[in-house]
Amino acid sequence: MLPPSSYFYMMGNFGLQILVIVISFLQSLGRITMAVAVDVSQFESITMAPPDPILGVSEAFRADTHEMKLNLGVGAYRTEELQPYVLGVVKKAENLMLERGEFKEYLPIEGLAAFNKATAELLLGADNPIIKQQRIATVQGLSGTGSLRLAAALIERYFPGAKVLISSPTWGNHKNIFNDARVPWSEYRYYDPKTVGLDFDGMISDIKAAPEGSFILLHGCAHNPTGIDPTPEQWEAIADVIQEKNHIPFFDVAYQGFASGSLDADASSVRLFAARGMELLVAQSYSKNLGLYAERIGAINVVCSSADAAARVKSQLKRIARPMYSNPPVHGARIVANVVGDPALFSEWKEEMELMAGRIKSVRQKLYDSICAKDKSGKDWSYILKQIGMFSFTGLNRAQSDNMTDKWHVYMTKDGRISLAGLSAAKCEYLADAIIDSFYNVS
Amino acid sequence: MSASSDHQDSVFSHVVQAPEDPILGVTVAYNKDPNPIKLNLGVGAYRTEEGKPLVLNVVRQAEQMLVNDQSQVKEYLPIIGLSDFNKSSAKLIFGADSNAIQENRVTTVQCLSGTGSLRVGAEFLARHYHEHTIYIPQPTWGNHPKIFNLAGLSVKPYRYYNPQTRGLDFQGLLEDLGAAPSGAIVLLHACAHNPTGVDPTLDQWEQIRQLMRSKGLLPFFDSAYQGFASGSLDADAQSVRMFVADGGECLAAQSYAKNMGLYGERVGALSIVCKTADVASRVESQLKMVIRPMYSNPPIHGASLVAVILKDRDLYNEWTVELKAMADRIISMRKQLFDALQAKGMAYKLLFILVIHCTPGDWSHIIKQIGMFTFTGLNTEQVAFMTREYHIYMTSDGRISMAGLNSRKVPHLADAIHAAVTSIA
Numbered sequence: 001m002l003p004p005s006s007y008f009y010m011m012g013n014f015g016l017q018i019l020v021i022v023i024s025f026l027q028s029l030g031r032i033t034m035a036v037a038v039d040v041s042q043f044e045s046i047t048m049a050p051p052d053p054i055l056g057v058s059e060a061f062r063a064d065t066h067e068m069k070l071n072l073g074v075g076a077y078r079t080e081e082l083q084p085y086v087l088g089v090v091k092k093a094e095n096l097m098l099e100r101g102e103f104k105e106y107l108p109i110e111g112l113a114a115f116n117k118a119t120a121e122l123l124l125g126a127d128n129p130i131i132k133q134q135r136i137a138t139v140q141g142l143s144g145t146g147s148l149r150l151a152a153a154l155i156e157r158y159f160p161g162a163k164v165l166i167s168s169p170t171w172g173n174h175k176n177i178f179n180d181a182r183v184p185w186s187e188y189r190y191y192d193p194k195t196v197g198l199d200f201d202g203m204i205s206d207i208k209a210a211p212e213g214s215f216i217l218l219h220g221c222a223h224n225p226t227g228i229d230p231t232p233e234q235w236e237a238i239a240d241v242i243q244e245k246n247h248i249p250f251f252d253v254a255y256q257g258f259a260s261g262s263l264d265a266d267a268s269s270v271r272l273f274a275a276r277g278m279e280l281l282v283a284q285s286y287s288k289n290l291g292l293y294a295e296r297i298g299a300i301n302v303v304c305s306s307a308d309a310a311a312r313v314k315s316q317l318k319r320i321a322r323p324m325y326s327n328p329p330v331h332g333a334r335i336v337a338n339v340v341g342d343p344a345l346f347s348e349w350k351e352e353m354e355l356m357a358g359r360i361k362s363v364r365q366k367l368y369d370s371i372c373a374k375d376k377s378g379k380d381w382s383y384i385l386k387q388i389g390m391f392s393f394t395g396l397n398r399a400q401s402d403n404m405t406d407k408w409h410v411y412m413t414k415d416g417r418i419s420l421a422g423l424s425a426a427k428c429e430y431l432a433d434a435i436i437d438s439f440y441n442v443s
Numbered sequence: 444m445s446a447s448s449d450h451q452d453s454v455f456s457h458v459v460q461a462p463e464d465p466i467l468g469v470t471v472a473y474n475k476d477p478n479p480i481k482l483n484l485g486v487g488a489y490r491t492e493e494g495k496p497l498v499l500n501v502v503r504q505a506e507q508m509l510v511n512d513q514s515q516v517k518e519y520l521p522i523i524g525l526s527d528f529n530k531s532s533a534k535l536i537f538g539a540d541s542n543a544i545q546e547n548r549v550t551t552v553q554c555l556s557g558t559g560s561l562r563v564g565a566e567f568l569a570r571h572y573h574e575h576t577i578y579i580p581q582p583t584w585g586n587h588p589k590i591f592n593l594a595g596l597s598v599k600p601y602r603y604y605n606p607q608t609r610g611l612d613f614q615g616l617l618e619d620l621g622a623a624p625s626g627a628i629v630l631l632h633a634c635a636h637n638p639t640g641v642d643p644t645l646d647q648w649e650q651i652r653q654l655m656r657s658k659g660l661l662p663f664f665d666s667a668y669q670g671f672a673s674g675s676l677d678a679d680a681q682s683v684r685m686f687v688a689d690g691g692e693c694l695a696a697q698s699y700a701k702n703m704g705l706y707g708e709r710v711g712a713l714s715i716v717c718k719t720a721d722v723a724s725r726v727e728s729q730l731k732m733v734i735r736p737m738y739s740n741p742p743i744h745g746a747s748l749v750a751v752i753l754k755d756r757d758l759y760n761e762w763t764v765e766l767k768a769m770a771d772r773i774i775s776m777r778k779q780l781f782d783a784l785q786a787k788g789m790a791y792k793l794l795f796i797l798v799i800h801c802t803p804g805d806w807s808h809i810i811k812q813i814g815m816f817t818f819t820g821l822n823t824e825q826v827a828f829m830t831r832e833y834h835i836y837m838t839s840d841g842r843i844s845m846a847g848l849n850s851r852k853v854p855h856l857a858d859a860i861h862a863a864v865t866s867i868a
Binding site for chain 1: 455503506510515517518519522556557559571589592659692700705717718719726735736745
């Protein structure tokens, strides 16, 4: 029998040993925990975002195997053979750029100077006094979207609480841009489904009712998605009410030259406002008119009442661009500068633009003719002819649009919008049949 | 209504003139300077020994191929960009054999170079991640805090650079990250830290990794110099790969501005490595929601060039050779500048003059630092002096771009630095 102290000693020793084992085990656990990351994702709770409504149309089209399928969702020009089109002047410009062995240095934050100059001149006219007076701030942006976003960020920072009024309906991404930029927005009446035309009185009324100093988003030409544009007289009245309420016009110009075929005609709304001495914002895109979709080339222009204001505004736009992408991509800007800067290429560009706009006008006419030839009810389809640009609002409702897709394999957006850029003369009759069937047989 | 608006108040009256960007503004000032001896060591753009910008041969070849290819069109890319580019970029940074890639746990989206990738990643985190603080090293690239603030994150510093040793304040780094709240985001420069050129060793990276994983800190890598820092693409990606190999999550912003010389084309990618393929796919869908209202889809040209080069074995190999040549030239510039400063006997003069500031009296940091930039240790007054008297343009924090230096200009630069440290304290 050992003395009691020995037992305590033995127990203590044993306890110590247990302690040592436990500590080693915990330490090894700790080592494992430190070396390996947590098991659950930090992003586990993130939900799947819905697919983009417009791009989803093209995906569904691609999956369809029907021989008569037609993609009228696409907002990109197609030839009569329904192929994408790279303009001849663009290929020539790219070859020139390659031959010259251009460098790839960073552009300044505001973009390529030659591009900005050409863009302002295209928009306002080269001899416009505003340009001579240096009252326009032009900053190269990432096509229309990127330019709108820069402007939205400027509004958020310098006009806190100011609202942007957007047309009902409008391009689907407009509201996303203003939401992400945290700029409040509301709608003004625009499309009248009863007439498939402009709800002019509603538009004027809603603009008038908006709080003073609101930004009014206007489509310079070829309204997307309706194709319905105000007449010159209506533009004057719109300018009147905007001036009356000290609102600021904010133009989205995505189709200059592409709508009518004439660069000047398509800029007339913007020039009308500028000629009145109004300050305005203009987001421009070369996606459609120069077919430079994927190059992301456009600009935000701010016409100010003084050169000093324009310089200050430009400096603040730069401050917004720098933490977003630092400086814009050079390739598309050089193409534009080369095309616009060379008289021969510029001429050729105008011809190609007339060709594209011409093809769209001609399928528009052919579609209308086909529908009228088949529909003997006397319904007035002339709104199709009055609309302008790439898109046409067919007047079909959602169920009817679904019928177009389900029965006729014609892909379009649910609001009844079709892209005439995706229509060939050869398919006009088929489309006419589809439209007539959907309109009369589906409610 | 009068067309003249001199008397009309502008709605923009309250918009003040913004100052020039501190980094890009250096080039603006340089361009305005008429003096022929001027030297631009501001922005990090590579220059040849002749002082000219460089377009890589592989890039020229790829461009010719694209122009000759009749099937090339300019249709909108998907929101997340060119698929081949995305896949190749992920392989480049994470390694072609990366488990994370094979398990489909990585989402990679094409973005506008490094800045665009950082901004999209930060916007995503501000919307979908539970912690909205990002820790950034002191110092860091000047644009970092602006990007994160505008994206909706708040920015906190962690100690990084030790001015006394002109090296890494590793203890300070560990303490500060150790004190960060669990789950906080941490910005890490994958290699060639900008502006200091001071990188952790691999051992130190391993310690950083362990600390971060134990606290659930989320790594956000900025990789702007892969291949450009050491000359080896794999070596320069070690830090990132270490964090992916442990099975954990991280973000990585990649830029091809420097290593492919594609500066103005704005080519880059954001990758998010997730725990599972399902999470990665949901994350990708939310990245699209950030991109679409910002610029809809990314520019095609630069990404097409990268995709061509990365996928063609010969072009890829040729690229690695051109990359190593650029990295080697910079390393040689470091040596030449160091030698020139040594030759001026500055070491001893500095010990004498600067001992009061506890500054070590040697310029060996110039050859110890890695990458495009050197943190000279010059203060703002000395920098202003160098610009005024010697027409040498650099950022006011004393950072010079070695990529903008050539052998002919080394004596001029050494003279300027010598004059700056001897005439201004």
